[in-house]
Amino acid sequence: MAFIMLLFFLSIYGAFIGPEKAKEFFNSVPLSIYWIAFIILLSLGLVLFRRLIHVPALLFMHFGCIIILLGGIWSSEAGHKLQKKIFGIEKITSGLMQIHEGYADNMVILEDDNYYELPFALGLKDFRIEYYKPGFLYIHTRQGDYWKIPAEEGRKYTPDPSFGTIEIIKVFTNFRIDLEKRIAINDPSPGSNPALEVKVTPPGSQPLTRYVFDSSRERMYSDDFAMAYESDISDFISELQVIRDNRVAAEKDIQVNHPLHYGGYHFYQQSYDDKEGKYTILKVVSDSGLTFVYAGYALLCAGIFWHFWFSKMFNKGT
Numbered sequence: 001m002a003f004i005m006l007l008f009f010l011s012i013y014g015a016f017i018g019p020e021k022a023k024e025f026f027n028s029v030p031l032s033i034y035w036i037a038f039i040i041l042l043s044l045g046l047v048l049f050r051r052l053i054h055v056p057a058l059l060f061m062h063f064g065c066i067i068i069l070l071g072g073i074w075s076s077e078a079g080h081k082l083q084k085k086i087f088g089i090e091k092i093t094s095g096l097m098q099i100h101e102g103y104a105d106n107m108v109i110l111e112d113d114n115y116y117e118l119p120f121a122l123g124l125k126d127f128r129i130e131y132y133k134p135g136f137l138y139i140h141t142r143q144g145d146y147w148k149i150p151a152e153e154g155r156k157y158t159p160d161p162s163f164g165t166i167e168i169i170k171v172f173t174n175f176r177i178d179l180e181k182r183i184a185i186n187d188p189s190p191g192s193n194p195a196l197e198v199k200v201t202p203p204g205s206q207p208l209t210r211y212v213f214d215s216s217r218e219r220m221y222s223d224d225f226a227m228a229y230e231s232d233i234s235d236f237i238s239e240l241q242v243i244r245d246n247r248v249a250a251e252k253d254i255q256v257n258h259p260l261h262y263g264g265y266h267f268y269q270q271s272y273d274d275k276e277g278k279y280t281i282l283k284v285v286s287d288s289g290l291t292f293v294y295a296g297y298a299l300l301c302a303g304i305f306w307h308f309w310f311s312k313m314f315n316k317g318t
Contacts, residue, residue, distance in 0.1 A: 003038050027076050035069055042066050057310075060303030064296045071292030079289060091264055091286050092116045099124040100279040104243050108284050120249065120263055125239040127272060127280050129192045135231030137168070137196060137212065142224055151196055151229060163225075164202040171196055175213070184211065192277045194231040236272050238280040254282075261287065 010031075014022040025031065042062055045052060052058045073079050075093070083089040095108035095116060104123035108116045135151045139159065147159040149166065156167045175195035176187040184197060194214040201207040212229040235255050242250040242262050252260045260267040270283040 003034075003041060006034070007038075027078070032073075032076075032078065035073060039066055039069050042069075057303045057307035060299045060306065062303075064299030064301075064303060066296070067292050067299065068296030071289040071294075071296060073289070074292060075286065075289030080286065083288065091288060092284070093286050095284045096270065097122065097267070097282040097284055098279055099238075099282065101125075101127055104241070118263065118265075120242055120244040122267065122282070123241040123243050123248075124280055125241055127239070127277055128237050129233055129272070129277055130235045130237065131173070131194065131231040132234045133231075134171070135194065135196075135214075135229060137166070137198065138228045138230065139163075139166070140226045140228075151231070162203065164200060164205070167199040167201070169197040169199050169209070175211070194229065196229050198227065236269065236280075238269055238272075238282070240267070264288070 010026075014026060017025065042065055046059070046062055052062055074083075077093055080091055080093055083091065092108060092110060095110045097105060097108055099105050099122055101124050104121040106118040106121040108118060110116055137149045137151050139145075139147045139149065141163065145160060145163070149157050149159065149168075151168055151171055153168055153171045156165055158165050170184070170186075172184070172186050172193070172195040174187040174189070174191045175193040176185055177183070178185045184195075187193075196212045198210045198212055199207050200210060210227065212227045214229055214231055237253050237255045239253050240251065240260055241248050242260075250260070250262055254260050254267060254269050256269050259269070264287055266285045266287055268283040268285065269280070271281040273279045
């Protein structure tokens with residue numbers, strides 16, 4: 001019970017110190033001793049208290065906890081060093097990769113700024129950003145008026161009679177000027193440059209055409225008012241290829257919480273080039289010990305359900 005209570009308080013402490021410090025803390029020497037001692041106590045419980053073995057629910061819960069802890073140790077820095085020493089398996093625990101569109105790379109940047117070379121390369125076929133629709137056009141006047149308008153193509157709005165009419169002529173996902181035709185187009189090639197073509201018609205005046213770009217790139221002003229366009233990002237996606245022995249061994253479009261798993265690693269969408277969208281940043285995480293952790297949680301959940309629900313159902317049936 002004391003070990004479980006200590007784990008409870010350690011978990012609360014880890015939640016408050018942040019992920020990086022928590023990782024250091026839970027992999028420290030004192031905590032390593034704690035994890036090993038916890039495993040030994042759980043194992044001794046199975047040996048000394050025979051009832052735990054004869055009651056399936058209790059056996060599953062105890063055995064599940066042991067497997068989870070073993071999987072966690074196997075996935076730690078110390079666990080990876082042990083893998084290399086005993087089995088000759090050389091892997092890193094985690095790192096980052098930056099890959100540009102149209103290129104492939106196999107170098108992982110480690111936390112100590114060193115590099116690790118993967119036995120295969122990852123190529124970035126394309127990187128794209130997806131947006132929530134519609135975005136919004138924001139208008140500020142010198143008189144202090146403020147309006148937020150859905151950026152829906154073809155819609156007309158009159159936020160105030162004294163201001164006039166606003167019409168959203170076109171919504172661009174990738175704005176570009178065609179120099180030959182001298183017109184604005186929605187560029188179908190890879191890239192992201194959200195913008196709006198807006199027609200403003202003040203009372204008693206000629207219409208004015210303005211191009212308003214995403215606020216992270218540009219803000220358009222006139223003498224009397226300012227306009228900004230915001231299109232919130234819903235997702236960013238990397239089209240990846242695994243290149244091994246000069247051939248494509250696997251392909252997958254990855255996004256947040258949908259990683260690529262290959263060669264003993266998970267590749268997560270971590271970040272991207274927020275200026276031009278020309279490269280992606282991947283988080284590389286070793287899968288060592290993960291199978292044990294999943295199996296342990298499955299056993300633990302099975303034991304809990306058996307103990308609190310299934311056993312009562314069977315007892316009622318008898």
